[in-house]
Amino acid sequence: MNAGDKITQTRKRKTYLIWLVAIGVLAWVGKSWLYPLFFEQYTGVVNAPLTYESSKTLNAQEINKTADELTLPYRAKRSQEMVPGEGNTFIERLRRERVMDLKSVRDGSPYPHITYFRRAGINRYEGPATCLKCHASMHVTTAKGEITKVNTLEDIVDTVHFRFQKNSRGFSTFGFDGREVNGEEALMNIPMGKIDRACGIPGSFSWTGWAELVKSKPEAANGDIVIRSEGCGQCHIGGNYHPATEKMMPIGDVPETAKQGVDCLICHADVYDMNQRVVKADEHGRRWDQDRSLRSAMTVGKPKVDSCLNCHQHNLGGDAFEGNKSAKNLGHINERFTHDGAKRATPFSPATDVHSAAGMNCLDCHVPEGHKIPRGLHGVDLVANDLPKKPVSCEGCHTASPHVRDVKNRAILNGHVARLACETCHIKELADYNVVLRDWVYPIWNKKEGVYSYVDVYQSGKPGKGMTYLWFNGNGTFLANALGDNPTGDSRYNPLMNQLVKIDDPEVLAAIRGVAEQLKQTYPEINVDEYVREAANPLSHFTPEQIEQRRQWVEEKIRPLMKKGISRITPFKLFNARMYEDMSNQGLFGAMILPFDYASYYETGDPLQSVKVAIQHPIVRRMYETPFKLYMMDSFMTYFGVKTWSGEYPLTEKGELKNVEKHWMRQMASLMINHGIQRDGRVCRDCHAEKGVIDFDKLGYTPERAKELRHLPELENVAKP
Amino acid sequence: MTKPSVTQTTNSWPHNALLSLVLLVGALHPLALQADESATNVAEKNARCLRCHGMETLRYQELATGKMRDFHVDAHKFSQSNHGQQGCVTCHKGDFAALPHRPENTDQYHSCADCHTGEKVLQRMRLVGITAQYKKSVHVQRGVSGFDCFSCHNPHESRLEEIKTPEGNIVDRDNDVCLKCHGTRESAEEKHRIIPKAPLHLKEVRCLECHTPRPGSVIHAIEPAARAERTCEACHSRDSILLTKLYKYRLHESERRTGFINGVVLSDFYVIGMTRHPLLDALGILGMGGAFVGVMFHGIGRWLAARRRQNHET
Known part of the structure; x- marks a missing residue:
């Protein structure tokens, strides 16, 4: 080898190296700068630095005053214990006041963060940034007892509470095509969860109904316009302009500004002002406000029952539940709407649930690992699960032979455990405001709230009416139908052809008829008989051939799923809704439902107009384009029991809806009920x-x-x- | 609830052979009063009991002691068991009309020797010997309260082993009987740390092999832990005690069917140190020796060649 060759080789090497570095730099720039820009441009989501009015600096005096107030109940109780009543009220009062001020009493009071903040010189709460000053990392104990150190912010940002979806395995849900959602047979995992699943209870999607301001004209305001808040974002911990949309993509992450929107206090503060949870509009868009006061931050600790119930009482007890504290604190301004019909109608409160009465914490059963909270091995509703392998079950505490005290019947009661879920006997019924049938298509004027509202055609918590008993092996279909089969039976048990598609209870039918007749006064075009038929039999518009096809499909694709595992008779809340559907994406089990835009729906009472507004949301438009079709919509539709996503945008250039029809979903959904447990079960x-x-x-x-x-x-x- | 069915049978021939054997035993039985009754009749009568007792989770935990009382009878296993043709009330005497049944009725049941009488039967079932062994066992000697045959043998499921039942299954089943009272598999492994590879031993051999006197055939005379077998060679030798215990039945059967030599040669169980065929031993040694010699010659050859090359270069 001569010298010239050597020089050429070195030059070549240098060129390679330069190229490599250049590609690296380009990739980094692309990922960190260009991709997020492109993403925001493409999906129309907005990110901007977040500010909160309630995040105010307090001076030393204000801090002392707030601390005194917050610890007062404890110090008062302590002074009562230390100074017994003497009969002389003046001396007693004097002594108690002194005792309340004693150093040891102050030191013993709850809320240790008052002291921590003083020492660290923290006089303003600025969201995660403040918490992370001390809690940048945390130790997580797994179920096996292993302890790992994690980045706190990344841990929380990765939970379902923040991202509302998972694109990994761990769903107990099966598509109508027979495949497990994101399971072994899936060609490609798709993001699934509350962010993108179809649901007729809220009537909208998390993008089209994230943070909405509605102009209402309540009766009490005498015709004046009152601005109200509405939307999915009210319960979610990210205080951003949209759900964590970036997390749905295989690359990229939510921007730092969005991570700073995490509402630590709604879970961790003992004293949280739900009145701050209202929609605020600014130059970037609309988002949900938070309580970021130092007062609230001073009360942080491990989540208590009320922390979870700030949001979850909404779906457990519902807004109509008397004990729902959030529903009593609807906002200082832009009050939130409350909703009459409840999703589950199983309130978690001492009067209605034996575990609540026992003073148990939610996390006693839902034992978390870091910020990941398990929801159990069973589920029908396509909500993502942070810890899909971690059980949350009655047996965990009560054993598989739970009946001990009733000496005469304990053996036979335990005998039933092989065939019945605990809830079957220990949830006797749901609250009567449990919504069963919700019609979005014929809104009526709600005088009290001053908006047009959907109609709850039927509400009931009674067995056989608002709830039913089904065989359940722990899994569900893509549209929330319990899977399971009678272990002794032939193919006789078939809820997808029988009880979930037919209402035959005369009382229920009469109630539906009553509502239809009332609606006819506003909507003369309603044919009452047809209305009842459609509500009671969502397959009524199917041809006999289609019914037969569906029956065969159930036997072929669904029956094997029903036969999996061990089935037990389990109670379910029933639900169906009528919405507008995109008939270009239709199968034997339903069609793609179209979301409503809350503001136009509530203000004008024109549901079709409201659909038009909603589907013009950039992200819904993108859903109908090829990249989204290939990335997730095709897989989504196969689970739905439809071959492919048509991609046909249901709005013409003239602004007319195309191939859109109003329908009840083809079968009632069955939602798991697990709270509102009563001590004395059925006999x-x-x-x-x-x-x-x-x-x-x-x-x-x-x-x-x-x-x-x-x-x-x-x-x-x-x-x- | 599963409907008990006696018509459910498998088609494997040993199974059928066994069933005939069971039926034969039934016919010879001194208490074969039901022999004239058809099997369906018995099943129908039993079905009444199994309506509740067929429930897999029919059980409760005693309030005072926390002890689990299980009342489940597996209808299928019962129908396949040696007692499968008996009516429930043949053994359980009393008035069962009241629900739950009154304790004075549920405590009345027959023990093995109440039915298995008569010299021929006793001899065939070796009940005399077993009773003698049982009386020597630690459970009786220490007067464990409430201990009887049924503490270990579930009369609703017990049956003569099928010839082809793999030892592994027998081991698991028998050890589960001990572990019903003696802790869990994990705690058993902990207790047996003195044995190398304790988990493997617990999986492959029965507790009884070491916890009964040697030699064999006295597996009902369970001894206290202090007297357990502690010498490895007891099993890992030509005269392994396993041949008189775990493998005894298998050995007898294969001898009967294929003759002594074949039975021994074709047996598929293997215990280190217990190789049963001298020819195989010799072949093994020959193989090893041959390999050693081969390696030696090859090595020497290479060494010589290297030396010659070196000489050549210099």
């Missing part, structure tokens, strides 16, 4: 009777066996408890 004759709460025929028992179960010969000999 034998509640079910084993001629008109028992469980319909054994519908559960797939043979007529002979069903009859036998209704008239158990043993029942004559059973001892009274």
Whole structure:
């Protein structure tokens, strides 16, 4: 090898190196600068630095005063204990005041962060930035007892509470095509969760209904306009202009500004002002405000029951539940709407739940790992799960043989555990404002709130009406139908062809008819008989061939899923909604539902106009374009039981809706109910009777066996408890 | 609830052979009063009991002691068991009309020797010997309260082992019987740390192999822990005690069917140190020796070649 060759080689090497560095720099610039810019441009989501009015600096005096106020209940209690009553009220008062000021009493008071803040010189709460000054990292204990150190902010930003979806495995949900959502057979994992699943209860998506301001004309305001807040963002911990949309993509992350929107205090502060949770509009867009006062921050600690219930009482008890504290603090301005019909109607409160009465904390059962909180192994509703392998179950505490005290019946009660879920007996019924049928298509004027509102055609918490009993193996379909099968039966049990597509209870039918007749006064075009038929039989517009196809599909694709695992009779809340559907993406189990824009729906009462507004949201437009189709919509539709995503945008250039029809979903959804547990469960004759709460025929028992179960010969000999 | 069914049978021939054996035993039985009753009749009568007792979770934890009382009878296993043709009330005497049944009725049941009488039966079942062994066992000697045959043998499921039942299954099942009272598998492993590879031993052999006197055939005379077998060679030798215990039945059967030599040669169990065939031993040694000699010659050859090359270069 001569010298010239050597020089050429070195030059070549140099050139390679320069190229490599250049590509590296380009990739970094692209990922950190260009991609986010492109992403925001493409999806129309907005990110901007977040400011909060309640985040104010307090001077030393104000801090002392706030601290005194916050610790007062504790110090007063302590002084009562230390100074017994003497009969002389003046001396007593004097002594107690002195005791309340004692150093040891002050030191013993709760809220240690008051002292920490003083020492660290913190006089203003600025969101995560303040918390992370000390809690930049944290130790997480896994179920196996291993302790790992994690970055606190990344830990929380990665949870379902922040991102509202997961694109990994861990859903107990199966598509109508027979495949597990993001399971082994999935060609590609797609982001699934509250962020993008279809639901008729809220009537909108998390993008089209994130943070909305509605002009209402309530009766009490005598025709004046009152601005109100509405939207999915009210319960979510990211205080941004949109849900964590960036997390849905395979690359990229939410920007730092969005991470600073995390509302640490709504979970960690003992004293949190829900009145601050209202929509605010600024030059960048609309978002949900937070309580970022130093007063609130001074009370931080581990989450308490009320912390979780700030948001979750909404779906457990509902806004109509008397004990819902959030529903009593709707906002100082821009008050939030409350909703009448409840999602589950199983309030978690001492009066309505035995575990609440026992003073238990939510996290006693939902044992977290860092900020990840488990929701159990079972689920039907396509909500993502941070810890899909971690059980949250009755058996965890109560064992598989929970009946101990009732000496006479304990054996036979435990015998039922093999076939019944605990909730079957220990949730006797739901609150009566449990919404079963919600019609979005014929809004009516709500005088009190001063807006047009959807109609809850039927509400009930009674078994057989608002709730039902189904075989359940822990899994659900893509549209929230419990999967399971009668272990002794043939193919007799078939909820997707029977009880979830037919309402035959005469009382319920009469109630639907009553509502239809009332609606007819506002909407003369309504045909009452047709209205009842459609609500009671969501397959009524199917041809006999389609019904037969559906029956075969269930046997072929769904039956194997129903037969998986161990099924037990489990109670479910029933729900169906009528919305507008994009019929270009239709299958035997439903079509793509179209979201409503809350402001135009509430203000004008024109649902079609409201749909038009909503689907013009940039991200909905993008959903109908090729990149989104390939990235997730095609997979989404296969789970839905539809071959591919048509990609046909349902709005013409003239602004007319195209191929859009109003329909009830093709089967009622069945939602798991697990709270509102009562100590005294049902007794034998509640079910084993001629008109028992469980319909054994519908559960797939043979007529002979069903009859036998209704008239158990043993029942004559059973001892009274 | 599963409907008990006696018509459910598998098609494997050993199974059928066994069933015939069971039926034969039933026919010879002194208490074969039900022999004239058809199997369906018995099943129908039992079905009444199994309506509740067929529930897999029919059990409760005693308030005072926390002890689990299980009342479940697996209808399928029962129908396949040696007692499968018996009516429930053949053994359980009393008035079961009241629910829950009154304790004075539920405490009345027959023990093995109440039914298995008569010299021929006793001899065939070796009940005399077993009773003698049992009386020597630590459970009886120490007067464990409430201990009887049924503490270990579930009369609703017990059956003569199928010839083809793998030892692994027998080991698991038998050890589970001990572990019902003696802690868990984990705690058993902890207690047996004296044995190398304790988990493997607990998986592959029964507690009984070491906790009963040697030699064999006395597996009902369970001894206290202090007297357990502690010498490795007891099993890991030509005269392994396993041949008189775990492998005894298998060995007898294969001898009967294929003759002594074949039975021994074709047996598929393997215990280190217990190789049963001298020819295999010899072949093994020959193989090892041959390999050693081969390596030696090869090495020497290479060494010589290297030396010659060196000489050549210099």
